[in-house]
Amino acid sequence: MAELVEVDDPADPRLGDYRDLRDVQLRKSFEAEHGLFLAEGEKVVRRAVEAGHSPRSFLMAPRWLDGLADVLARTDAPCFVLAESLAEQVTGFHVHRGALASLERRPLPSVPEVLAGARSVLVLEDLVDHTNVGAVFRSGAALGFDAVLLAPRCADPLYRRSIKVAMGAVFALPWTRLPDWSTALDEVSDAGFTTVALTLADDAVPIEQSVAGLDRVALVLGSEGHGLSPRWQAMADRHAIIPMREGIDSLNVAAASAVACYVTTRRTAT
Template identity: 65%
Template sequence: MAEIVRVDDANDPRLADYVHLRDVSLRQKLEAEHGVYLAEGEKVVRRAVEAGHRPASFLMAPRWQESLADVLATTDAPCFVLSERLIESLTGFHVHRGALASLQRPAPTPVADVLSDARRIVVMEDLSDHTNVGAIFRSAAALGFDGILMSPRCADPLYRRAIKVSMGAVFRLPYARLDDWYAAPEVLRMAGFTTCALTVGGGAIAIDEVPHDIDRLALIVGSEGHGLTERWEHGADLRVTIPMSADIDSLNAAASVAVACWQLRPTPARPRRPGS
């Protein structure tokens, strides 16, 4: 069972994993150095532990101990208990969902493992916004996609904001980074995937014209500002677009992926409802 440690000083060195959570560049440096990531909120902390991720420590206000008692019973990691005022002083914001956990980063998943049994995947090129990354994980998981591949410069899916927006989907959907991004299109073709580049450029087909009988499909989305690089957009098997009103030029990256995942989702035979 977790050791309960009551702390009354926000400068206690044992709390180093939780400092300055609003400073993105500092957090990325600290988390990389310590080999950890931060999960925020009761549901997200619970899903991280249930996914097998090993806690380094917990941080919470006294009133959250009872609701997470079953999680604390599964580990010997320390649980630091502070007043809500001290937690806000330490982290730089009000942790209104009550609890944080510092967890050890899992070993990277090999690309081959993500692709091995997948029928539908999302490929993200250089998305820099953690909110968009988290939202894409959530949509892909909800709509039956099997995994995610990312470019080397894509935002960290285990950054606190991405995890929070994904509601823990980053723990259940396998993902990997493709270090050799130039070779990535060929990697997908060799694995039997038809690549569909999501674009607002001319000459693309409407997404509802994509054939429904594609066995293995990779939906590719580019960065928030410039979209896909030319190699990915014009090297894909299909260039697809989401039809929209003429006075709107594009959708947010995460919204676009949600629409595309719905349209391109796998369609296994569904049992008939009683009486239908």
């Protein structure tokens, strides 16, 4: 069972995993160096632990202890208990969900492992906003997709903001990074998927038409600013568009992913 450790000093060195959470660059380097990630909120903490990630420690306000009592009973990791005002001094923001956990990262699976048995996958190229990455994961998980592949420069799905927006979907949906951006879509096609790129290319057809009759589909989405790179557009098997009213040419990538996932999971395969 977790040891409950009451803390009254926000400078306590044992709280290092939780310090300065608003400093994105610092946190990215710190978490990579120490092989950890943070989960925020009772539901997300629970889902991370149930997905098999080993806790390093917990940080909670007293009123959240009962809600996670069963999780704390199954681990030897310490639980630092402190007032919410002190937690804010440690983290740099108001922890309104009351509970944080620091957990160990696991080695990423290979691309073939993630694709094994999958029929519908998302492939993300250079999405750099953690909120968008989390939202795409949440839509994919909710709408029946089986896996996510990320280009090397995509934002980290295990960054706190990504996990929070995804509501823990990053623990439910298998994912990994593509080792080589330049040949990534060829690797997905070789695995038996038809790659369907969401793009405003002149030859793009409505998404319903693009995915109709396909068995294994890989939806390909590009970055927030410029969309898909010319290379990935050229490598994709098909180009698709979400039809819109005149004068509006695109959706935010997170919104586009939700629409495309909804249509794709309802396709009729031949």
